[in-house]
Amino acid sequence: MILLENLTKRFGDLTAVNDLTLEVRPGEFFVVLGPNAAGKTTTIKMMAGLIRPDQGRAVVGGFDIQKQPVEARKIMSYVPDFPFMYEKLTPTEFIRFVGDLFGVPRGSIEEKSEEMIAYFNLGEYRHELIENLSHGTRQRVAIAAALLHDPKVFVIDEPMVGLDPKHARLVKDILRKRTRERGMTVFLSTHQLSMAEELADRIGIIHRGRLLALGTPAEILSRSGSDTALEDVFLRITQEEVPGL
Numbered sequence: 001m002i003l004l005e006n007l008t009k010r011f012g013d014l015t016a017v018n019d020l021t022l023e024v025r026p027g028e029f030f031v032v033l034g035p036n037a038a039g040k041t042t043t044i045k046m047m048a049g050l051i052r053p054d055q056g057r058a059v060v061g062g063f064d065i066q067k068q069p070v071e072a073r074k075i076m077s078y079v080p081d082f083p084f085m086y087e088k089l090t091p092t093e094f095i096r097f098v099g100d101l102f103g104v105p106r107g108s109i110e111e112k113s114e115e116m117i118a119y120f121n122l123g124e125y126r127h128e129l130i131e132n133l134s135h136g137t138r139q140r141v142a143i144a145a146a147l148l149h150d151p152k153v154f155v156i157d158e159p160m161v162g163l164d165p166k167h168a169r170l171v172k173d174i175l176r177k178r179t180r181e182r183g184m185t186v187f188l189s190t191h192q193l194s195m196a197e198e199l200a201d202r203i204g205i206i207h208r209g210r211l212l213a214l215g216t217p218a219e220i221l222s223r224s225g226s227d228t229a230l231e232d233v234f235l236r237i238t239q240e241e242v243p244g245l
Contacts, residue, residue: 001026001153001185002047006056009042016042018209020056024202026152027183029176031190031200035238039209040189041081044157047187048078060153074102077146081158083138087131091122091141094130095148102149109148116144120170136162143171147178154178155187160195172199193231207238 002024009017017039024030034040045051047058049065049072058065063072085094095116099109117126120140125133130141139162146154154175160168176199178184190196196203197217205213205220213220217230 001028001061002030002187003059004043004047004056005059007043007046007053007058008055009039009046009051010054015209017046017053020206020209020211022204022211022214024185024187026185027179029179029186029188029199029201030204031188031196031202032204032206033191033193033196033234034189034206035191038206038238040206041157042209043206044078044080044155044187044189047155048076049073075151076153076155077149077151079139079142079146079154079156079159081161082135083142085130085138085142087129089130090125090127091130091133091144092117092126094141095145098145099148104149112148113144116148119174120144121167134162136164136167139163140167140171147174150182151184153185153187157189159188159190160192175199193229193234197230205234205237212237 004020004022007017007020008015020043032040032043042051046053047060047065049069052066060072061075065072086097089097092113095113096109099113104112117123120143122137122140122144125137130138133141143159159171163171175186179186188199200217202214202216203220204211213223215223221230221233
């Protein structure tokens with residue numbers, strides 16, 4: 001469902017993503033892990049067509065994002081860590097607006113938007129302007145809107161930023177449910193190891209723009225020769241040192 005081939009992006013002397021090749025299967029919950037500045041967000045932006053790779057290509061649902069951007073984006077949703085939103089709209093207006101962009105039938109928009117507003121506990125904010133909402137509430141609005149058209153591919157960068165534990169659980173539950181019941185492919189970027197262990201069918205570990213490890217959580221532990229926590233393996237792979245106390 002997602003194919004990255006020799007994906008490379010440079011910013012001056014910095015190679016943010018370095019010859020990255022990766023395939024994510026249909027209906028898979030894939031989590032990419034990496035420390036800050038590892039290249040996760042740059043990879044996602046190339047997948048979403050927001051920046052052009054210097055080398056390689058990103059294919060979503062069989063569509064090259066650079067050559068067939070409209071077709072690729074029709075089946076995909078992308079939620080960044082700090083999503084852009086029209087602040088003079090209310091959550092209800094914004095969710096319906098996104099539904100219109102993706103060509104959701106008018107009758108379905110009303111029904112689905114009400115479903116999303118209820119699920120994400122947005123009822124008390126539905127007529128507030130987005131500019132007056134907290135970051136966590138905005139994040140819920142963005143995720144609700146992104147799910148409205150039942151995307152085949154859902155790409156989300158650091159989804160739990162600003163969310164309290166209750167709403168973090170809601171997000172995790174609905175993404176997992178969509179993969180199991182509707183075959184939605186999820187590509188999630190995070191540095192939260194616990195989330196990867198809890199949700200991922202497979203994990204990719206990226207550091208300094210390179211893919212260093214790929215597999216199920218159990219496979220990564222096995223290949224590292226470790227029976228300890230994923231955290232220990234992650235720190236070893238990325239050569240991070242734990243500061244002394």
